[in-house]
Amino acid sequence: MSDIIERLFQVIQDRRTADPLNSYVASLQQAGLNRILEKVEEESVEVVTAAKDAVISQDTSDVVKETADLWFHSLVMLDCLGETPTSIFTELERRFGISGIAEKQSRKN
Amino acid sequence: MSDIIERLFQVIQDRRTADPLNSYVASLQQAGLNRILEKVEEESVEVVTAAKDAVISQDTSDVVKETADLWFHSLVMLDCLGETPTSIFTELERRFGISGIAEKQSRKN
Amino acid sequence: MSDIIERLFQVIQDRRTADPLNSYVASLQQAGLNRILEKVEEESVEVVTAAKDAVISQDTSDVVKETADLWFHSLVMLDCLGETPTSIFTELERRFGISGIAEKQSRKN
């Protein structure tokens, strides 16, 4: 199921050149990098307020939605810069992969 | 390869109760939710400055590193709240999955 | 001229209970603290992108506008929590005031 990230990124790439009136992704790409970065930040602070509220309400559903929004807008940003989620996976693999130092440290812990 | 997210989350869960002196994850969990949320925001603004710099330098390597940091700290936050990346994948699937409205809209575009 | 902060805060307090349809401040207060905090963050990232752009364009006019927006929304947040800019001035005075340690350090520098 984790391949939803790649499938979602494919959707984002397909929509990039769609009609901005019909596609949110296309409207973001047309608005440009600053607007996309502002959305990334907007979603990240919504994660923060949702997380603080979840401690009180014991309901994490908004945290899930806002984190999904944050990851989604991260992907739009990557596409805007000609990057891909594969690069992020490779970087995380490099740091935390099975044969990596981090994993060895983890086994020590 | 996208299952790195699940594997990384497993590492994060395993380290949660490690010695904070030996494990960055354990030190974050011990510092508490506010510290974790501040790291999420810190990484998200580092994504923003790295993205702006990438437009000038035509080098996206820092964007990749900072986005990896942002996703990593999102996962630590999810674990802190008893949530999982599976919930995020389910939410993205619900919105953008093959049989979802978003995908239909995408095909229209 | 720096008393514009106090005068602006007076305007913010006066408008708090105005008709949300006619007053931006009233609409923010009606939307609640989370919305106000999201605006604080939104403006702070707009400061960041404007500052990065200013380095290239050598034009700081957007930085000035976005910093004004950030301070304005900080004031709305203070009012929402029953606080005042006087508390902020007192805190800055305490840290950096003429008789304060910071100023002494400054003289050493």
Place this chain on the structure above:
Amino acid sequence: MSDIIERLFQVIQDRRTADPLNSYVASLQQAGLNRILEKVEEESVEVVTAAKDAVISQDTSDVVKETADLWFHSLVMLDCLGETPTSIFTELERRFGISGIAEKQSRKN
């Protein structure tokens, strides 16, 4: 008392070229604009978490400290870009000044 902003800005300007080992301001200016912008964002999210905590604790003292930090780092950022708080005051005056449209709207409200 609101002239603390101008007096603080004077301190910031005086320290700009101090020894980074002795002056926090000088160490920020030496680290450069990205580091300063990251601090602005860091402080703005600390305002957000402090504000959320204040609703529960009914204690706004951390909100006051974090807002002071946010304004302080905004001033360091302005100095880094060759701007001044006077420009921010002028912008706020233009928008909300006694003879301005905003004030007239305020009177209507």
